[in-house]
Amino acid sequence: MPEEEQKRSLFGKIRIAWYNKQTLVHLCRQSQFSGAAMNKSFLIRSCFFLATVAGLAALFYLPYRTVKDKTIASFNAEQLLLTRQAAQGIEDVFAMYDQGLRYLAAHSAVVRLDERGRGILQDFYAIHTPVLLSVARTDNAGDLLFRVSNTSAVTPAVLDQAFAKVRPGPEPAVTDIFCGQTMFAAFTAPVFEGDLPAGNLIFLISFEQLVDKFVGPLKASQTRRTWVINRAGIVLDCPNPDHSGAHIDATTDDVQAAALLAIMKKMARGGEGTGAFTFADPQAGGGPPVLNHVVFMPVTLPGGNSWSLAVATPEHQVLANMTRFRNTWLLVSLVALAVVLTMGLFLIRILTLAGEKKKQQRIEDQLVELMEFTPIGIIVYNMDGILQYANRTAREIWQGSTSAVLDGINVFELIHPDYRNFSINRFKDALRGVTSEPAIIKVQLPGNVEKSIETSTAAIDFAGQRCGVTVIQDVTQRLRVEEEQRRLATAIANTNDSIVITNREGTIQYVNPAFTRITGYTREEALGRNPRVLKSGFHDNAFYANMWNTLLRGEVWEGRLINRKKDGSLYNELASISPVRDATGKITHFVAVKRDITHEVELESHLHQAQKMEAIGTLAGGIAHDFNNILGAIIGFTDLSLLQTPADSPIHDNLLHIRNSGRRAADLIQQILTFSRQAADRQKIPVSMAALLTETLKLLRASLPTTIDIQLHLNEPEGWVMADPVQIQQVIMNLCTNAFHAMSEKGGTLTITLERLPLADCRTAPGKTGTACIEMMVEDTGHGIDEAIIERIFDPFFTTKDPGVGTGMGLSVVHGIITDLDGMITVDSGPEGTCFTVLIPESARPALDVTPAAGEPPTGTESILVVDDERDIRETGRMMLEQLGYRVTVCEDPLQALAMIREDGGRFDLMISDQTMPGMTGTELLAEIRRIRPGLPVILCTGFSEQLTEDSARQLGARRLLMKPVSFRRLAEAVRRVLDESAEESSPAS
Structure with missing residues (x-):
């Protein structure tokens, strides 16, 4: 049977096996090993033979290697000792110079550099030459004041170059200086005269002398080499003179040894130890590289500087005494190896035949067990x-x-x-x-x-x-798991939350449809990228470092992110990022579940701004009440003084200025109330835009820096519009303040222009006025407004300023005021600046009041009760009313005033009461008076009240409501009118 068919038959029978295990074993044993099996056995014996030979060779080589290593270690220890002695010698020299340098730098004669000081420096130089090439004294500018040098060893030109490269420091220090291929060590120390720096003292030390004295003895033979480098990696001394002054990275072309470069880098770092490298000796005429053993040692210098000294010796010189031992040991090893191999061949032959049968049985049993216990x-x-x-x-x-x-x-x-x-x-x-x-x-x-x-x-x-x-x-x-995964995938695909899965390195491997809908990136664009593609720049590196530290600790990170969509717009999201671990507990992925909360954040911002405005309004109300009380006294006493002062008196003019300033202060308080939405609705009256611009810019000039130039062009001398003057002033202030912020860094020009436009040129909405209009343009030369946000600048709470700087209400309020006046505001912006254009329908010029001046204010003789808890207000009211001829009684406590009216109700013809008083308000006092004496007329006064208006005061029974501060004439007219009305109502004819 062919060899391959035998293998397939055996393998096939083992794969399918038998139901009965013993049958399977019997079938395996029926297969006979062919010639290929015998060849395999021979191959195994050959491998064992070669392994034995290699093992014996290694066994005999180990003693030789041990002796060699100990010889090299002993030699390196000896070289380290010699190198340490050389390094110590150099350190001792610099320690001696350090003491001398510090002593001389502190010596009063050297500090003054008088004749004695010069002599001391010359004597010190004479003692330490030729190692000391020069001693010099410089001033604070680095100019030489004195120098003594060995010009026979170094030319003056080279010395000048060396001193020019010296960079003294605040402490004594050693620096390396190269002038061509000549190297010096500059030892400098500062000189102080008292506590003031007076220059520096410099020792110029011959590096060549130091090397010859301490490093030269280490060169015991021509083949031994030395190196000296500094901590910056600059070669100070080496076998190749051309490399002096070069960096160690530039010296490897000749040595062609990465090991030497690595040793030099250890030396530059101040390391100490031994090593080995191959070195092609340039003096050997281009011979093969030789293995060298090197020892290196740092040399610590004063001032934090350091050198490193290295001595390298060829290995053949290190092992010169081992040559005879090596040859004898090699001969003994070869003889012993031959004997062991001969005996091993006979032993292998015997053991192979005995073990072959056991091996076959073991393989059969293993294959059967493998089939029986396979997990399939x-x-x-x-x-x-x-x-x-x-x-x-x-x-x-x-x-x-x-x-x-x-x-x-x-x-x-x-x-x-x-x-x-x-x-x-x-x-x-x-x-x-x-x-x-x-x-x-x-x-x-x-x-x-x-x-x-x-x-x-x-x-x-x-x-x-x-x-x-x-x-x-x-x-x-x-x-079941796959079905559960399908359900989970369906849920993830249909959730409104964005879900992102990344690997440990942060590469996106999955995004659900909500991610593509929220960010604008398609699935294909997102996969394979890093989530940093969404970074908006609103979070610093510390924010992301904290996030990654939390995740890599295996914890869940939760927080808010401001990210950027594909179209560049920003959005807020609430994120929860969790690590995913494998079966070993190692983190392999991260899953982020993120919900878009942009709308919620905007609502929170609006609520925060509304609360801020409410706080401002509360503060403004309190300030307005107190300020109006103070201004009431100032304006009242000023009016009285004006009545008592001749019109041609200089004091009369001063009093007029005080009165006008008081009125402006009262208007300013009204602006604060208008801004905080707490001022009562004011009537629209004809207002001169030109006059308001002039007055407002006077106030602005005092608050703007001198780097901003204000130019006012009144092409329309009056510019009458129907508006609330306080609101118009608020529009001017807001637009000018925005212009100031745009030019706050570099300054610029603020230009305000007033024009009258005919009806044909007006751009107000049709059907509103049908009149000409007044145009006001506010231009600045600032940085302009970004096109991406220019459409939102009139939105409430929108601001580009830093948090806490602006409320985002300025331009929104301006837009609301102009719209309420049937006007229009537009903006034009570019890199050269911004221009706001305001159009307001023109109003007819008010007719002049032809009623002749009343001359003296109306007077009377009635009895008036004044109730106010502020002493100045009471005294002002009393004096003004007495000046008018009235009989006045003042009272600071409303309860006391109520008691006076109960006791003698017919005594008073009129009561003037403050609204805000301790114990009882003016309206509460009014209610009690109406109960006990209904016919007594009452005038209420207030510096500020959110609830109390002219109409509500009348509904409560008051005849008039006077807003503080109250002028003399206004008080006289109001009192006379109320008394006359009360007399008419009580007369029989009525």
Whole structure:
């Protein structure tokens, strides 16, 4: 039988096996080893012979290698000692110079550099020459004040070059200086006169002298080489003079040895030790490279600098004394090897024949065990489907949870009826030689157990008959897992949360449809990329470092991210990222579940801004009340002083300025209330835009830096519009403030232009006014507005300023005011600056008040009760009313005032009461007075109140509501009018 057929027959019989294990063993033993088996045995013996020879050779080589290694180690230890002595000698020299340098630098004569100091330096130089080439003293600028040098050893030009390269430091230090191929060691120390630096003291040391004195003795023979390099990797001394001053990376062309370069790098790092490298000696006339053993040692210098010294010796010089031992040991080893090999051949012959039979038996048993315990089920059945053999795995699958005996069972009867014909047909196809792909079928096993198995069937010749062999695998659990995975995949695909799976390196391996919908990236664009493609730049490196540290610790990271979509827009998401571990506990993937919370974040921002505005409003209300009380006293006393001062007096003009400033302060408080939405609705009146611009820019000039130039062009001298002047002033202030912020870094020009446009040129919405309009343009030369956000600048709460700098309400308020005036605001921006254009319908110029001035304010003689808890306000009211002729009684406590009215109600004709007082408010006092004396007229005054308006005050029974500060004339007119109205109401004719 041919060799290949014998192998296939044996292997096939072992694969299908027998139901009876002993039958399988018997079948294996019937196969005889052919000539190929004998050849295989010979090959094994030959390999064993060669292995024995190699082992014996290694055994005899080991002693020689041990002696060689110890010889090299001993030599290296000796060289390390000598090198350490040389390094210590250099360190001692520099230590001596360090003491001398510090002593001389602190010596008063050297500091002053007088004759004595110069003599000391010359004497020190004379003592230490020729190692010391020069001693020099410089000033703070580095210019030489004194120098003594050995010009016979080094030319003055070279010394000048060397000193020019010296860079003194704050502490004594040694630096390496190259001038051509001449190398110096510059030792410098600062000189102080008192606490002030006075220059430096410099020793220029001959590197050649140091090398000859300490490194030269290490060169015991012409073949031994030395190197000196500094910590920067610069070669100071080496076998090739051309390499002096070069970096070690540039010196490997000649040596052609990476090992030497590695040793030099260790030297540059201050290392100490031994090594080996090949070195092509340039003096050998291009001979072959020689293995060298090297020792290296650091040399520590003052000031933190260091050198490194290396000595290399060829190996043949190191092992010169071992040559005779090596030859004798080689001869003994060869003789012993020949004897051992001869004896080994006879022993192998004997052992091979005895072990061949045992080996065959062991292989047969191992193959049977392998088939029996393989994790894949194997069954063999005849043409009728009767089971002939099943391995242990197959028996576990077929028997299910019972111990039913499978002897003689028909395997096709165990198959589910729906799959039985399918399996029989596959068996028939296998008998015809048709190959089929693996298939999954269902089986019904004893104990009413149903399983899903994957099968693969083939036909074989078994014990003289045609049989089928089927490989089976239980996939019931796998199918359940796959179904669960399909359900999970469906849920992930349909969730609104973005789900991303990456590997440990952060490469995206899966994204669900929600990710593509939210980010704009397709699945194909995302796979294989890193999630950093979504980074917006809003988070710093520390943020991401903390995220990765948390994940790599195996913990879940949760937080908010601001990311960027494919179209460049930003979005907020709440992310939860979890690590995924494999069976060994190693992290292999990360799963991120992220929800788009952009809308929620915007709502939170709006709520935060609304709360901020509410806080501002509360603060503004409190400030307005107190300020108006203060201004009431200032303006009241000023009005009284004006009445008591001649009109041509200089003091009269000063008082007018004080009064006007007080009125402007009152208007400023009104602006604060308007901004915080707490001011009562004010009437729209004809307003001169030109006058408001002039007045507002006066206020702005004081707050803007001098780097911003303000230019006002009033091409329309008046510009009347129907508006609330405070709101118009707020528009001007907001637009100018935005322009200032745009130019805050570099400065620029702020230009405000006022024009009157005819009806044809007005762009207001049709059907609103049908009049000409007033155009105000506010231009700046700042950085402009990005096109991506220009459409959003009028949105509430939108701001480009840093958190806490702006509220995002300025332009929104401006837009609301202009829209309320039936006007229009537009913006034009570019890299050269921004221009806001405001159009407001023109109003008719108000008619001049032709009513002659009333002259003196109206007066009276009635009795008035003034109630206010502020002393200045009470005194101001009393003095103004007494100036008008009234009889005035003041009271600081509303309860006391109530008691006075109860006791003598007819005493007073009018009561003027503050609204905000401790113990009882003005409205509460009004209610009590109406109960006990309904006919007493009451005027309420307030610096600020959210609830109290003119209409609500009248509904409560007050005749008037006066907003503080109250001027003298306004108070006189209000009091007289209320008293007259009250008299008319109480007269019999009424």
